[in-house]
Amino acid sequence: MTPSTMRAVVYDQPREFTVKEVPLRDPEPGEVRLKVVQGGVCGTDLHLHEGGFITSYPLTPGHENVGTVEALGDGVDSFRVGELVAVNPNTTCGKCPACRSGDRLYCPSFGGWGTLKPGGFADYLIVPEEQVFSAEGLDPDVAVFAEPAACAVHGIEILQPRPGTTALVFGTGPTGLLLAQLLASSGAAHVTVASIAEPQLRRAEELGLDSAYLMVRGRLDDDIAELAKRGDGGFDYVIDATGVAQVQERTVELARSGGTVLLYGVAHEDDRIAISPYEVFRRELTIRGSFAEIDTVPAALAALRSGRIRTDGLITHRFGLDDYGAAMDAVRSDDSAHKVVMTP
Numbered sequence: 001m002t003p004s005t006m007r008a009v010v011y012d013q014p015r016e017f018t019v020k021e022v023p024l025r026d027p028e029p030g031e032v033r034l035k036v037v038q039g040g041v042c043g044t045d046l047h048l049h050e051g052g053f054i055t056s057y058p059l060t061p062g063h064e065n066v067g068t069v070e071a072l073g074d075g076v077d078s079f080r081v082g083e084l085v086a087v088n089p090n091t092t093c094g095k096c097p098a099c100r101s102g103d104r105l106y107c108p109s110f111g112g113w114g115t116l117k118p119g120g121f122a123d124y125l126i127v128p129e130e131q132v133f134s135a136e137g138l139d140p141d142v143a144v145f146a147e148p149a150a151c152a153v154h155g156i157e158i159l160q161p162r163p164g165t166t167a168l169v170f171g172t173g174p175t176g177l178l179l180a181q182l183l184a185s186s187g188a189a190h191v192t193v194a195s196i197a198e199p200q201l202r203r204a205e206e207l208g209l210d211s212a213y214l215m216v217r218g219r220l221d222d223d224i225a226e227l228a229k230r231g232d233g234g235f236d237y238v239i240d241a242t243g244v245a246q247v248q249e250r251t252v253e254l255a256r257s258g259g260t261v262l263l264y265g266v267a268h269e270d271d272r273i274a275i276s277p278y279e280v281f282r283r284e285l286t287i288r289g290s291f292a293e294i295d296t297v298p299a300a301l302a303a304l305r306s307g308r309i310r311t312d313g314l315i316t317h318r319f320g321l322d323d324y325g326a327a328m329d330a331v332r333s334d335d336s337a338h339k340v341v342m343t344p
């Protein structure tokens with residue numbers, strides 16, 4: 001018997017959340033109700049906590065979920081009860097010019113479960129069938145990376161890396177390391193990751209990335225100088241996976257002439273950085289953004305299944321729903337934390 005209420009993390013306004021009983025409804029036609037196995041907490045959830053990114057209230061966050069199918073709405077025939085599935089939390093309006101020309105990521109109504117609609121930091125999650133992907137046979141500790149891995153796949157779609165190139169990735173958070181691994185398997189001859197978090201760098205080495213560079217808080221100039229030396233004329237791809245404006249500002253000078261800078265980490269909306277337009281012009285640099293994901297979950301699950309993207313050792317912390325505040329603290333400021341997951 002399914003209960004008529006469930007527990008969920010609920011924000012009524014920025015920075016103010018409670019964990020409480022909320023009504024649990026049946027799935028409507030075309031919908032799937034999942035019993036949440038676990039869900040990843042990520043930097044975006046910290047932005048949501050502050051009222052940033054794409055939000056409306058009341059909000060239940062949680063956009064990186066894996067669960068088991070618990071009930072099927074009328075007409076749902078691609079899943080069976082008990083099946084392990086991952087969720088693509090993102091959706092668009094389907095009607096605007098961007099959606100109708102296949103550029104769904106640019107939809108002004110982009111959003112979804114865990115941002116605009118109730119997400120998975122709850123006992124149950126209800127989503128339309130088309131947002132659900134079978135993760136049968138995958139360990140839930142691997143499948144929980146489906147959404148961040150989909151963001152990494154999209155980053156690769158944006159970069160279209162050429163064989164034999166070099167890449168520098170700032171930031172060794174989970175999504176940064178997923179992207180770095182895909183760069184390596186997409187033909188980059190050498191991938192360097194740079195971060196202030198030593199345990200994460202060690203994990204990057206365990207995952208097979210070529211070089212790990214430990215940055216020191218407050219010594220950015222020295223670190224940039226050292227990385228420039230290692231880049232030996234610049235990296236073909238310089239990727240920011242930190243979302244930290246001071247770091248993003250230094251990406252351009254580390255790119256090889258003709259190279260590409262990718263802004264992949266989530267910055268604050270009011271951040272501004274200073275770069276030299278002359279340098280971009282003279283050295284024919286490309287600056288690109290990579291925003292979220294919309295149709296790359298199947299590719300992500302395939303890469304997770306084959307081991308092309310490895311996640312072993314990435315989950316370091318697990319919290320119950322009641323400890324959502326502690327989970328966010330871990331993501332925010334615990335250098336020993338890597339992937340933090342919520343387990344209802």
Ligand SMILES: [Zn+2]
Pocket residue numbers: 041042043044045063064147148
């Ligand atoms: Zn995320």
Ligand SMILES: [Zn+2]
Pocket residue numbers: 092093094095096097098099100107108109
């Ligand atoms: Zn649209």
